Amino acid sequence: MAQATRKKPVATTANAAVSARTLAQTHFRTLRLGTPFQPRLDALAKTQDWYNWAGYRAPHSLWDEELEYFAIRSQAALFDISPMTKYRIEGPDAEAFLDRVTLRDVTKLRPGRVHYTAWCDDEGFVLDDGTLFRLSPTRFRLCSQERHLPWLLDSALGFDVTVEEETEAVAGLALQGPTSFAVLRDAGFTGVEKLKIFDLAEFPHDGGTVIISRTGFTGDLGYELFVPADKALSLWDRLMTAGELRGIRAIGYTALNRARLEAGLIVANADFTTAEHAIRADRLRMPDEIGLGFMIDLEKAHFNGRRAILEARTRRRLRHVLVGLEIEGNIPAEHAIVYYKKSQEVGLVSAAMWSPMAKRNIAIASLARPYGDTVVEDLWVEIYAMRELQYQKLMKRAKVVARPFIKLDRRTANPPADF
Amino acid sequence: MTLFDGIVIGGGHNGLVAAATLAKAGRKVLVLEAAAEPGGAARTEEFAPGFRVSSIAHVLNRLHPDVMKTLELEKHGLQIARADFIPSVALSKDAPPLVLHGAYGEVLTGASSSEQSAWKDLRAQLLRYAGILKPFLSRRPPDLGGMSLLETASLGQTALALKKLGKEDMRDFLRVLLMNVADLLDEQLADDRLKGLLAFDATLGSHLGPRSPTSLLGLYYRLAGEIGGAAGAQLLPRGGMGAVVVAIRTAAEKAGVTIRTSVPVARIIVEKDRAVGVVLDNGEELRARTIVSAINPATTFLDLVGPRGIDTGFMRKVKNIRMKGDAAKLHLALDRPPQFTGADAADHKGRLVIAPSPDHVERAFNPSKYGEFSPEPAMEITLPSLADPSLAPDGACVLSAVVQYAPYQLKEGWNAGKPKFLEAILARLEAYAPGIGKTVRHAELLTPADIEKRYRMPGGHWHHGELQADQMLISRPVSGWSGYDTPLDELFLAGAGSHPGGGVSGAPGLNAARRIIAMKG
Numbered sequence: 001m002a003q004a005t006r007k008k009p010v011a012t013t014a015n016a017a018v019s020a021r022t023l024a025q026t027h028f029r030t031l032r033l034g035t036p037f038q039p040r041l042d043a044l045a046k047t048q049d050w051y052n053w054a055g056y057r058a059p060h061s062l063w064d065e066e067l068e069y070f071a072i073r074s075q076a077a078l079f080d081i082s083p084m085t086k087y088r089i090e091g092p093d094a095e096a097f098l099d100r101v102t103l104r105d106v107t108k109l110r111p112g113r114v115h116y117t118a119w120c121d122d123e124g125f126v127l128d129d130g131t132l133f134r135l136s137p138t139r140f141r142l143c144s145q146e147r148h149l150p151w152l153l154d155s156a157l158g159f160d161v162t163v164e165e166e167t168e169a170v171a172g173l174a175l176q177g178p179t180s181f182a183v184l185r186d187a188g189f190t191g192v193e194k195l196k197i198f199d200l201a202e203f204p205h206d207g208g209t210v211i212i213s214r215t216g217f218t219g220d221l222g223y224e225l226f227v228p229a230d231k232a233l234s235l236w237d238r239l240m241t242a243g244e245l246r247g248i249r250a251i252g253y254t255a256l257n258r259a260r261l262e263a264g265l266i267v268a269n270a271d272f273t274t275a276e277h278a279i280r281a282d283r284l285r286m287p288d289e290i291g292l293g294f295m296i297d298l299e300k301a302h303f304n305g306r307r308a309i310l311e312a313r314t315r316r317r318l319r320h321v322l323v324g325l326e327i328e329g330n331i332p333a334e335h336a337i338v339y340y341k342k343s344q345e346v347g348l349v350s351a352a353m354w355s356p357m358a359k360r361n362i363a364i365a366s367l368a369r370p371y372g373d374t375v376v377e378d379l380w381v382e383i384y385a386m387r388e389l390q391y392q393k394l395m396k397r398a399k400v401v402a403r404p405f406i407k408l409d410r411r412t413a414n415p416p417a418d419f
Numbered sequence: 420m421t422l423f424d425g426i427v428i429g430g431g432h433n434g435l436v437a438a439a440t441l442a443k444a445g446r447k448v449l450v451l452e453a454a455a456e457p458g459g460a461a462r463t464e465e466f467a468p469g470f471r472v473s474s475i476a477h478v479l480n481r482l483h484p485d486v487m488k489t490l491e492l493e494k495h496g497l498q499i500a501r502a503d504f505i506p507s508v509a510l511s512k513d514a515p516p517l518v519l520h521g522a523y524g525e526v527l528t529g530a531s532s533s534e535q536s537a538w539k540d541l542r543a544q545l546l547r548y549a550g551i552l553k554p555f556l557s558r559r560p561p562d563l564g565g566m567s568l569l570e571t572a573s574l575g576q577t578a579l580a581l582k583k584l585g586k587e588d589m590r591d592f593l594r595v596l597l598m599n600v601a602d603l604l605d606e607q608l609a610d611d612r613l614k615g616l617l618a619f620d621a622t623l624g625s626h627l628g629p630r631s632p633t634s635l636l637g638l639y640y641r642l643a644g645e646i647g648g649a650a651g652a653q654l655l656p657r658g659g660m661g662a663v664v665v666a667i668r669t670a671a672e673k674a675g676v677t678i679r680t681s682v683p684v685a686r687i688i689v690e691k692d693r694a695v696g697v698v699l700d701n702g703e704e705l706r707a708r709t710i711v712s713a714i715n716p717a718t719t720f721l722d723l724v725g726p727r728g729i730d731t732g733f734m735r736k737v738k739n740i741r742m743k744g745d746a747a748k749l750h751l752a753l754d755r756p757p758q759f760t761g762a763d764a765a766d767h768k769g770r771l772v773i774a775p776s777p778d779h780v781e782r783a784f785n786p787s788k789y790g791e792f793s794p795e796p797a798m799e800i801t802l803p804s805l806a807d808p809s810l811a812p813d814g815a816c817v818l819s820a821v822v823q824y825a826p827y828q829l830k831e832g833w834n835a836g837k838p839k840f841l842e843a844i845l846a847r848l849e850a851y852a853p854g855i856g857k858t859v860r861h862a863e864l865l866t867p868a869d870i871e872k873r874y875r876m877p878g879g880h881w882h883h884g885e886l887q888a889d890q891m892l893i894s895r896p897v898s899g900w901s902g903y904d905t906p907l908d909e910l911f912l913a914g915a916g917s918h919p920g921g922g923v924s925g926a927p928g929l930n931a932a933r934r935i936i937a938m939k940g
Contacts (some may be wrong), residue, residue, distance in 0.1 A: 158726035
């Protein structure tokens, strides 16, 4: 008995501590976080078609995915990229640090420039791809699909650099489409016409600043804007107002996903499995196996995975290849199996669509070498087309073609065209 | 300028063994030692005027027979005879000690006859099981990725040896493999003194108590060692451990090895993922085809190579190697030989152990988990000057002891804690050898912090990394890189931080050299 009476207060204290902790943690009360633009998105979300993007409530579509796609190609489309993982990397060694972590030569990335890059683990398997913004000689922003803070912090050992996640603090918008430049100019971002492709610059906005880069995920003329979260709504409104007469529309991911496929761009954990997500050993991919071999610079200083990549190249241990396919007919070959001589299974389509711009049936596929690499003839895809509760199996010829599937002069034209 | 095929960083015994083995295979080798003398933690040093002692390692019990043979150490002055084997003596405060004679207790005295027969069985079993592990604990660990025919064959031999044990014995081997030593001893023995001695030996040099899971492995590691062809045997080398190093050094120099002392290496030069040379702390640059680092693995990569030249995953593993020493070394200069209660003259020449029971060792261990030293430490004592009077002035005596537990990160800091710990040790000694305190002319206590500084051993850990299941074999020094090679071409590891581990064995050095020779075909 004596023992029981002594124990009781201890249990109460423990419970009190647990309740206090529970109260302090509210994350589970909101299952999907809203982004800083959520009030505007919610107001426009007629379809209520949401998905989970890195823990955020993001729209698949807002009003009509078909028309949203055409907003990218013929008007100006506004897409909320706030859920994208963002890291602020700063310090005297920031350049050397990023040069060690990522594949491309960061010493060649000038302040005010952006490049698309990727990074690998020790075994040379791709952890993620992303964009690296050089904001100043000593300050960078790294944007990616997945989260990498532990990896980045462990990589910082021996470098005079700080790495901070700023996903929540920084809101992002992609403004893409032929009228996007005109929208920005009319919104009063003076000097934005000077931005060449992959340039970035800072512009005043609402008592603060916004960083605008001429980048995007659509293969079209377009810009990305990064702003402190508390200036997000005023930026949205500024663009929407300025763009009203130029057809500006908010869009969801489905439309963007089509545009990126036409541009031949890949998506981590859609077109390849990132190394830290892959459970099965044969799902890991080296840069050369997903079309990112061009990033590898063996002449630059040491970078993660260099040894493994070099070894795989010399010993010819690259097992896969990612290719663009053009498929006969007009039925999208989404997730279709790729065959050699109609019988031997050699790969899988990871993204496919009928391209309104290219007027071709296009796809991105991963194939087991040598297919898609040295053997490119006699490839087929098997499309299961659902026709009133019955699959119609179509064996269609597939041709390996170069990416991007479309090339728009306006993407790189200088000065950017005024539509 | 002389061009070398290989540069060995660190003139500890493993570095010297690696250098000598490479030189015997026709390589021109240079050894760079930071201290004024080679030998590392296996030196004989003067710690008080006229008193010399084996500085860290003081009992020779695992010098690998292949090292003896390859370097012809007998020819170079290292004589090992059965007559030199010393007993292990489990001291009691008030009774005659229990003594393991010969090679780890071929004969047990001071115990009841039933305990003697129980010990006979247990000893046979321990040696049988340690024998299974022995090939693993001496050769290069199996390369699970691409095993050569030879490796597969030797792995098969081990499987065969396991099979030869018979079904019951094999099951028992697997049952006890990862047990704690205290539970195993309780199963088979009754005498606390004997159990205390074995519990001490199993945990010696590691951050484990007898009741910590896997602590039995430590005893297997000990018994996988042999000297003079006898497993478990031990001796005090004449002239101290430094004499062993002198023999290895002589072998190395005879084979053409150049040894430079007082030349700390500041940096390993890496070009395109290949180690091509070293920079000394005086700025001198030396280049060679192969660089062998026989120093601590963490020092090698964190300090000499630097994280920039190595992949993140590897650095992460290196940073996570646990190496916080938990043992101190005591050297006493005594006016005259001490008298341990109940021990006879032969006992005094042996290895005297204060570890009255497994409980005692466990209690000594407990505070170390929380950053405190043992108030009643367990210890292993030798009096090397009894057999080798050259180590002490006439009539005087040297006492050398390994004392547990002394956590590297003492909460109060070693500056404040060291005098208190010394006091606790001396009180303990006084209890077992009444009157010893009055005869202490000079006392030198090396805490893990001192060992770290003086011998350049991070964490003051003799094994250059905890020797526990998760840091052994294919996980030593880090998983994926246990075969002495490293992510940098032409950089190899050859120290105790590599498989199989610490102790004066020469095995890491020998294996590393063999690996280098094999790779070049």
